[in-house]
Amino acid sequence: MTYDENEARTDRMMDKLQDLGLSFDPKTNSVTAAEGVDVNNLPNSIALNGAADGQGRWYGMEEFESEIVECDDLVARTGSNPKKPFQESYDARKKLEQMRVEIETKRCLAMVEGGKGEEGKKLIKVAQAQVGRLEYRLGKIALDCEEGSVKCLEHIVHGCFSNMFGSEAFSRVADMGEGDQKGKGGKKLSELIGYSEGEGEGAGCSAPVEEKVEALNTAAIAYANKEKLDLSLELLEVAELLYTNVGSEKRGGPRLESLHTSTLFFFAQVYGLVQNPRMSCLYCARTTHRQLTQSVKMEGGELNVDETSLDVEDWVKNVMTLAKYYHNNGENRQAEHCLAACGAICGLFTNAAKGFGAEGGKGAFEGMTARSMEAVSGKVEREKGEVYLGVLNSCSEAMLYKQAGVERGGGAGEAGKGGALVVDYGEVLGGLSSERSFMEFAGGELEKKVEEFVSANDDKGLYELGKSVFLAANGCIDRATKFFELDGFVTDHIELCLLKANAYKILSLFESEEKRKQAMNLKRVQCIEGLMDKGINETAYAGLIKTLVHEIGSGYMDMFDLKSERVEGKTKRNPTYVIKRAEAAKLNELCLQAVYWFSYFLKLYVPTDSMPKDFELMKGEVDDEAADAVLAKIYFVDVDETLGYLAAHFKIARLLSKVMQDFAGEDLGKENVIKALKRSLSRFDFIIRCVAAMDKKGEYGDCIKGFQQQLEICEQMKELLPQKIDRVFHLNAQFLGAA
Structure with missing residues (x-):
């Protein structure tokens, strides 16, 4: 084209632009639009600027596809050079930007020249779709290269959406994205974007559904x-509708299926951010179910896994999170089903990993060893144990209400609620061969146990049902403990031992016979007491040690109370009954063991040398043989732990008030009883002074309110104990105590 021809064409274009309400300044190489002009249906400024001095070009369908495939391959190789991790993406972006300028320039010239008939209009429409597909890739590159959401959205929304989904959809997204009130009313995005099958197809006008999604x-x-x-959820809703409305014969392609799984996963994340756990849970369940369906198959007796679709450890982690949600919500059938699926997957992959060396497997099994799968299995067994333990606890509560003749909403029935499964992993896992059949322990057995429990009336039946759930919990905890050994997994091992102790504690509630109750409580203590001889660092694991020591003390106290109730029962039935020396000695042994461990608990709150003056009233020298007269200072106890701290003092005082005369020694044990009663009195007095000082400080309102009942008992015992001490001294009487 000669200079004169080019100048004439430029003049014609200027006139056309002016007719469209646009003005082009060659000096600044910029385009501006007059007020009221809808720029969404016009070429962007990049193309108009290029159109002033360039010709641009059309891309045929095959050539365009070939070029973008080349760009996609470049992006896929990103990261191959550690020194320039994004170089391939940058090269692809440069090529995509050049294609966009060429297409937009040609499109601009065609628009200002009138489109040259139907063929020209069709080419313009094809170019618009092509630009949308280019912008979509540029947006992805911006996000992948960590250039931030703003640059990504500049391409995806302003470039891709305006060309791929139309001006109305673009306007709504842009308005909502900027927080404009115009975006909050009117039609939803799903009503503005065409998602019906076949819409927009033909002549290469429409982007593939995969790219739209x-x-x-x-x-x-x-x-x-x-x-x-809110906008994020609307966009995901359209993505889901696009997939749903694609004909079934067009589904099944790995890319579209993978993208739809991503849509469901993003739904779960965003619903979590908007504090809608139920919907987040639903989409998480659908995501994990699809991952399983798409990834795991048995072919020729061998496990076949799509390495691009399933990260085993991540999958198990997500399904265990689902199980926790269901369990916390009382939907234990759902929780059991999820954990059973995790167990089945772990079994399959553990078997597969046995043949791997220390370096692990390849593909989907990359980095996976038999040991790493044992770790995942251990976590699953622990979660299963906690679910069974939660159900056992719910059943015990329901039993206590039933025995008291009190109506209770929910109860054990609530613990097993759930109805139809949200997703059924058995559709996949039920057909897989494994050491333990999935359906064997995922068929709602837990729910059946709970239903049987609700209908049971006799104590023996209740105990047998409780025992069956206990055995399930105990088995899971034992299997988890085999992996989480103390050497290397201190926290996990201690927590598992505490879970096992709690299982025995709850099971004892189902037992009506005192001796068997005692045996269960003894087992409870034995689960954890031995840990205190393992040299666990009390500073590094302070919180766990406190829990451990307190639980040991509680176990001995419960055994003491059970035996005390038995002796008191004998005395009530026969007022002339004389307590045997062996009985008194055993009671004192249990009592002082409990005192020792609660004192140990208090000793873990180590005071320092300095203490503010306004806390002088909190000093309380407590006579304690085991703790060697430790100075107790509430100031050094965290506010949220103060109630437990005071409660431990109260339990010690109460236990000491119940020490019995055991008829040992020259004075027949009278001196030991008096000494214990004096220590008890000192402790009750100390508690009263502590609470008074706390009340004066004004920071412990909730704690004092929660301790009110115990405080009243402390004040009563402060009045009663001197009289009791006097009676023991003068009358040589034996007492079980009044507190």
């Missing part, structure tokens, strides 16, 4: 990162 997913992530969560 991924563009929507990418925009949803970017807007979620900007805390535009």
